[in-house]
Amino acid sequence: MGILDRPQSVAGPGWSRWLVPPAALAVHLSIGQIYGYSVFNKPLTRLLSGDVSAETGAPGDWTLLQVGLIFSVALFFLGASSALFGKWVEREGPRKTMVASALLFCGGFFVAALGVKLHSLSLVIFGNGVLGGIGLGLGYISPVSTLIKWFPDRPGLATGMAIMGFGGGALIGSPLGTALMGRFATDGTLGVGSTFLIMGAVYLLFMLFGAFLIRVPADGWTPPGWTPKPQxxxxxxxxxxxxxxxxxxxxxxxxxxxxxxxxxxxxxxxxxxxxxxxxxxxxxxxxxxxxxxxxxxxxxxxxxxxxxxxxxxxxxxxxxxxxxxxxxxxxxxxxxxxxxxxxxxxxxxxxxxxxxxxxxxxxxxxxxxxxxxxxxxxxxxxxxxxxxxxxxxxxxxxxxxxxxxxxxxxxxxxxxxxxxxxxxxxxxxxxxxxxxxxxxxxxxxxxxxxxxxxxxxxxxxxxxx
CATH class of the missing domain: 1.20.1250.20 (MFS general substrate transporter like domains)
Structure with missing residues (x-):
């Protein structure tokens, strides 16, 4: 696990700070998928009936209110994990934190896929809501903290680059999820289970790319020619x-x-x-x-x-x-x-x-x-x-x-x-x-x-x- 430790991610001389925004975007565009989660809501309420176009589900199908809990639980754990693990994020550094975020967020898709297959709402909520929500929190704050340290001269620009990715995650996640469900519609889960597995794997690759690309500045580093100026x-x-x-x-x-x-x-x-x-x-x-x-x-x-x-x-x-x-x-x-x-x-x-x-x-x-x-x-x-x-x-x-x-x-x-x-x-x-x-x-x-x-x-x- 040494490669994940903070000292192993300190940038050497000449390393470009402009490599940090792509690393941050790889994580934020992935976890920003939560904003597009609603594309799964109706299929999840028709798993037993097997007909998305039906006005109502079959007996035993989940209601829209029940499925809506997944998104609410995910956002709750985003905030709670950000607050609870904030000190750990600062101590361990962005690489270990972003790897943990990737494993939790993407692992949540795998657990949710099992929940869909077994028609267990509690398992889906635990996967996409609890595990995924904790992954959201870790993945949200770690790149932002690192960008601020790399861009003391333009902190607003730096954080905007990353958090823009979180806001735009649904623009990728929504059409991707819809297309995959259409492709695997006959898998017995209206394509939801297969889609969760594939999206979990794809996002895992992107998030690990960001985790191993990112670096932290050496102690005392400042941008060339820049000195802090009290306002x-x-x-x-x-x-x-x-x-x-x-x-x-x-x-x-x-x-x-x-x-x-x-x-x-x-x-x-x-x-x-x-x-x-x-x-x-x-x-x-x-x-x-x-x-x-x-x-x-x-x-x-x-x-x-x-x-x-x-x-x-x-x-x-x-x-x-x-x-x-x-x-x-x-x-x-x-x-x-x-x-x-x-x-x-x-x-x-x-x-x-x-x-x-x-x-x-x-x-x-x-x-x-x-x-x-x-x-x-x-x-x-x-x-x-x-x-x-x-x-x-x-x-x-x-x-x-x-x-x-x-x-x-x-x-x-x-x-x-x-x-x-x-x-x-x-x-x-x-x-x-x-x-x-x-x-x-x-x-x-x-x-x-x-x-x-x-x-x-x-x-x-x-x-x-």
Missing amino acids: PGGMISTHNVLVDQAFRTPQFWLLFAVLFLNVTAGIGVLGQASVMIQEMFSDRVLGAGNGVTAAAAAGFVGLLSIFNMAGRFFWSSTSDRIGRKPTYMIFFALGAVLYFLIPMFGNMGSLILFVAGFCVIMSMYGGGFATIPAYLRDMFGTANVGAIHGRLLLAWSAAAIVGPSLVNGFRDRQIASGVPAAQAYSTTMSIMAALLVVGFVANLLVRPVAEKFWAENRAPAPSHD
Whole structure:
């Protein structure tokens, strides 16, 4: 196991740091498949009937609600494992962590394939949800932490390159999964079992490629010709704060609120985007034959995914120029205005403004994920940024539960009280706008970390040698 140890992955003189982004992308494009997991949902609910086109499954088939637990469990364990193993990631280095991520994430597909064959939902949840979710967490934070260390001059650009891959994983995973299920549809599991086996093997190769390509910089390394320059107001620190101390600072909890509120607003709408556009722009609203069809709504969801992915790179790169705090000011201020205007666009029957507004919102949703690691680096330094990032991702786990619950709950309540479906989202959009206003205030309160939390004023940072 020596080849996986951190000292074995230290880059030698002349090694190009631009080899790190491809290594990070190999992992993030693979684990980002979780965003495209919904392509398996309907086939998993028809395993016993053997007919995907059937309106209902056979007796004993799983329900859509039961199958939906797989995605929820995976996201929960992503956040939980990131927080729990953050220190281990920093201590052991990216190579060992990324290998562990590959074995867990891809091994989860193999276990899930067995669960599909045996028609055991608990085994599928354990495979893709628990094992896969832990692999997600390890694979998510390790490349990001390494990129920040290699690109201290452009941390936003660096993290954007990797996290853009996570956002775009569904663009590869969804069509790949669909094509493979079509190819192996007669395997007795509607192609799901065979697809899980092949995808697990393919992703394993890609993730191991990234793990053995990646390197960490030698102690004291900096980009040629670059020297740290303290920023006005001290918003980019030249000091390090260790993870346990960072957890006790008000800055950590303010940034926790910033990420939680930004993600809650975005993920709640993302999960209902297809239904929302069909209900707000139905034949009843626009006239017979003019409403948004299911196929058009699917295209809308795909467009949102593209803006989600592109926003991760665009906004994180922009934050290198204008600063992390101003970038989040834009997210919250512009987002609140757009959420307030969305119902108005629906009432106007302006489909173009509706789609454009949500595309901008989704770009800032993705940008929030990509910018937060650089924000943490600014506040707490690079020594424990991976572990700190891991703990902060618990905000994502919480938002994945709260966001969809808010949107779905208020929509159902409005419709139950007699409000037309096309108007049932007005209250929800107002609540999302209010959440972003709170996020604006939380971001406004972020200040440099007090000296008493600096590592040099406490115990020295642990050595990785």
